[in-house]
Amino acid sequence: MKIILKDATLLNPAQKLHEKKDLLIEDGIIRKVGELTDEDYEKSTVYDFAGKYCVPGLFDMHVHLREPGREDEETIETGSNAAAAGGFTEIACMPNTTPDIDSAEIVRYIKEKSKEHLVEVYPIAAATKKRQGEAISPMFELYGAGAVGFSDDGVTIKTAAVLKNALEYSKMFDAPIIEHCEDESLSSGAMNEGINSTILGLPPLPSVSEDIIVIRDILMAEYTGGKVHIAHISTKRAVELVRWAKKRNINVTAEATPHHFTLTDESLKTYDTNFKMNPPLRTAEDVEAIIEGLKDGTIDCIASDHAPHSIEEKEMEFIYAPNGIIGLETELGLALSELVHKKRITMEQIVEKLSINPRKILNLPVPQFKVGEKANLTVIDPDLIWTVDVSTFKSKSKNSPFDKKLLTGKAVAVINKRKMYYEDKFIDI
């Protein structure tokens, strides 16, 4: 089957490409980039994408799919559907499932399940056995089965000694250790410590809990030469520490979530548990520092930390409700609305942070708009105004704080693995 993406602006900083050119895709392979003939148009299904960007397929490197174990909250399939609806062609899933992703069998199970779907799922395996922080996981075997990184996400790798071991070991295949940075001894709180936790009376979680682990991990990356990726960075100080580390050429990268660059702890005033996550929402100063970090390259990527929870789990006393919100279907819209339209970062930077950099960190190839390459792309309408409606979400869970929010910018089509997601449907191409 032949399709043509007409009049879109091809934007791929990895190829230094920013040009309006038509794409001819046949059986999932790019056959022509520009210079299409009348015959091509006659023999193909033509999609008019005037005013839209065509970018290498978006990649979210921090997603919780809940399968195996909590299929009532999300499955590999529903999470992948949500990813496609949000504009992603590839995602990486975190290992805190039940059981944890700490064996080659589970890595293979996830790879197998995602095989037929448009969205490719790359498992992040546990860095330590059962994510207990006592001894490193069988990384060689996990890597061989298809894991692309290692993390104890949900918690920090417990001790510096185990972290040292993990970094030295994972160096052998250049896979990153992805760290959820939180000092366990300071982590009993439910919201950021500050004037708002004082007013709301919720147990505080101080920002220094994150900073202490960020600096520990940076120093350990320097010492071992291993590769650390800081997940969901949320504090001003942590951004400064990563900036400092990068200046010293320490092998450290970082990601930020849309909620940490759009919301502050002021949002907790109604005690809505859809604003409860870990790391918690911080202050306006932290939000500003994260946006600055995204702008100057200190923060390499945007990731959702998509964390589905059932309604009954979230509709609970605030201190007992679980942490986390879903994010795949609002991520791009929030990034475009809050960062691009407010002129904080450019469209090129969006593509770097949502497509190119996550792949570089995980050593995966960046899709190219070149003849003979597989079509793995996202079409973005940067000006489409839409209202978030969780009831229409493809995700099985609805725990989003952004319901009813007006956003500008949305993915209108994604193509990968000879499939296209367009107008709410998957089409074989």
Next chain:
Amino acid sequence: MSLSSRHLLGLYGVPKEDIQLILDTATTFREVLERPIKKVPTLQGKTIVNLFYENSTRTRISFELAQKRLSADTVNFSTSTSSTKKGESFKDTVRNIEAMKVDMIVVRHQSAGIPYFLTRISKANIINAGDGLHEHPTQALLDMYSIREKFGTLKGLNICIVGDVAHSRVAMSNIFGLKTMGANVSVCGPSTMIPVGIEELGVKVCKNIDEAIKSNDVLNVLRIQLERDAGSRIPSVREYHNFYGITSERLEKNNKNILILHPGPINRGVELTSEVADGPYQIILDQVTNGVAVRMAVLYLLGTMN
């Protein structure tokens, strides 16, 4: 005159007029409590549930008496374990209770924000009787009532809250309410017990107890809640008492006109000596009596709104 909200969730952001109205209404009910027959038919036919998820003796009894004296029908639901541990969610418990047609819910719970959650899942008037470390508005109202009774006003008074302010919902409600009423509020205690960012609320921090006694008209002395892990924030109860305990000597040396409040229950020999707890400076039992009148006022004002 009526209140601006149909719930009492806390005192943060509650307008001065509302607080004034509650305190003035309480004065009327305070008089009822002195009558031989201490009962008025005001809330006859209203059903009130006291939903207590945390141990409480005095607050629950005070609310219950207030309800009975207003002729309301009252039901008590007390449990020290969270409903989630029992298998039924808080929401389901509330919905079941509400299905039995109740008009008001008085709630105490270990999770801050529970009264807000209740307003979303129930149609009843909600009264916060203490939620986590958030607020305990009726306690602050009765403290304010008791102070006003002594001084005739709250405006311009220097009032210091002493003790584990960071882990006290009583302290926070007092701070919010007193600031609204124009008092000069300060806090005094070890740094580990002073809430983060409290100065941003216009509250002064005083580290020295003698200074606090000297420069204030009222000390509201908090209970050191040993059951709430206060032990991890001070080296020992003995050290706390030596540096922050209120003794007769300290009061006589520094300020013989001071008024001492305590929300109870008292740890005698810790935050107050027995001599102070039973002595001439304190109005602790007046607070308890006034508590019933203030709660009657709140119940009456909310219960007759709709």
